[in-house]
Amino acid sequence: MKGGVEYFDLLHHLILTAEQSIHIQMYIFRDDDTGKMVLEWLSQAAAKGVHIYLLIDGFASHVSSDLMNRMEAAGVQLVRYAPLFKNGTLYFGRRLHHKLVVADGYRALVGSNNIDDDYYGRPQHPAWLDWALLVEGPAAGELERICVQLWNKEAAANQQLRLPAQEMKNLEMGVSGISVRVRRNDWVRNRNEIWRSYFNLLSEARKEVYLVSSYFLPGRRLRRQMKLAARRGVKIKVITAGRSDVLIAKQAERYLYPWLLRNRIEVFEYRDSILHAKIGIRDGRWLTLGSFNINNISTYAGIELNLDVRNRSFVRQAQQELEQLIAAHCTPVSGDDYRHQKRFIRFIQQLSYNLIRLLLYVSTFYFRRAHFSKQ
Template sequence: MNLTWRDGNRIRLLENGEEFFPRVFGAIRRAQHTLLLETFILFNDEVGNALHAELLAAAKRGVKIEVMVDGYGSPDLPDEFVHSLTSEGVRFLYYDPRPPLFGMRTNIFRRLHRKIVVADGSIAFVGGINFSAEHNISFGPQSKQDYAVEVKGPIVDDIAAFVREQMGSRQQSSRWWGHRAHRPARNATPGDAQALLVWRDNDAHRDDIEQHYMEMLRSARQDVIIANAYFFPGYRLLREMKRAAQRGVRVRLIVQGEPDMPIVKVGAELLYNYLVEGGVEVHEYCRRPLHAKIAVKDGQWATVGSSNLDPLSLSLNLEANLIIHDREFNRQLRDNLEHLLQQDCKQVQESQLPPKSWVQLTKSVVVFHFLRYFPAIAGWLPAHTPKLSQVPPPVQPEMETQDRVATDNHEVKP
């Protein structure tokens, strides 16, 4: 399935759960025919339960619903949570569910990391926000800063067709050899209200998202802002960032300063010397954990999606981003990022970089060789083909059936 740029779309930026969840729940509430939902994380918390209630109500009024969640990201949903949906006709899928080994999850590679919702084929949501309370600011200091987009228009048909295909029975090979690479679509006549769905899989679209980032950096003329939660990209992308900065483009990178996982900052810091000395401005977001996967270039190009710029997202996970050509959307996203940079970030100064030494040089050499060859290595991790597992509708408990019969008998007595 290869998609092209679509004109005539309406695109709305959504920041954090406070903006995202009400829009999604409203779309579900208005749906009359179909609902498609993919997510990495669905928790049994206040947000997950609110989503559950909306899906259950939609199913009861006859909406055809298909849900797919990741077996690693959503491993602990109670049976009642799922069975109450399947009892009403919801098709509920787990992507690559695998039993734990010695209490540890084994399906850590090749995760379904996309976050997509489509209602009635007329409105869609794409981004990085999972269905969990940690995406609401009210969650506290560990709440995540994140983004999604709401779209209407021709691009929704492409998103819906893509999700339906992914929920089908054909599964992709997990090996790196023998696949035909896909050349990402280019926009010959950039304008406004244009959108393109791009994704990463383990078949023909293995580096589409990375290719769009690199093409963006090559074509940048004025400035680029990249905000990415888990930043540890391939060598090629790092090189394009440095090249853009060295030809006079202002390249700004926003990474986590207060990470949800300490290893995230350790990995990113190993790249600071290369980037800062190459002219790239590195800023650490310090208000709370950053979960964004977004970027803007010059006055028109932008992207919002699920893909981090790290080995998992670029070489293993199933991801989806929207690439957007629209001046007004670019302005809105840029203004948001400028606010973050001014209010909640601290810039990494050259004087703060780790001192140069043989130890630092050795670390850099190891890191860059790892980044350069990781995609080939990743093709072997693991060698199994991930599966989809559909949850069957449960048989109604005998006690409920007996109670219903008793009630019915009581109602017909004189």
């Protein structure tokens, strides 16, 4: 499903029909109208005896003391993942980039949707474009185990309630004839499952690939797989943001456009609002969707969560939706746009690209060093 009201209506239903527990793990949870609305739903669930566990990133989420007090009074247990000031020092490290909701260990929402007004939408400001998947059954149970694991790690540091430990697995789970696999990325902990999903998506493609990503800055190895796939005759379509909430990232993306076009990779910019979805589709039969952006922050410094889905009819339906999105809501990028581009604009794009690369290197240097010191 897409984001906006459609996503929040389903979130509302999951929360108010839960009977035992709700886990929410979010990169962004803001103290705005949307955040207060979700808090009211959680308060109603807690009043019925449902246990609420809200884990939010300590850097990106902004929750006032007043709202935290209201959460505590309502019975909503809140833990911040890696607060900005950690152990008396400023901490910019690994960020919890999940966008995950699990109800009763049986139903779960996984996608790119955060909780704030940008994702719900406002008058004159349409909701950002996101996608999410609703899963039921064993896959949701696996997602709950992930929630418990992360909750216990941070709860111990904050001297808050720990939950009974649950065995972690990495299984491929069939739900209603659809094969669903939970994929995680936490490079520091030697997990690069989502990156590997995208690598395999490109290396195994035979006919067509769709890549939808905000902040689209693939690293060298993924670019090489894109180039090789295009040489094999695979049709690759990349959908990026026409407008971005991070201007320097958008300029850096556009610096890569000539390379993409030279390698016969089609590029489309979504124009109706800010694109925030993260989806990969291969050959109309395999899909990955979740929090992972195709860039080195997600690869090396983010704690990410995706679902891989293998089912021909389901994936073809998703692919048709992307084709409709391209036809009705995107602007194709042409090589002519760049052959006649002013030098100053090209300079700004190159400068943005190099600054982003430097930022990525600096922000992940500690983790790369820590990782290799374990080898």
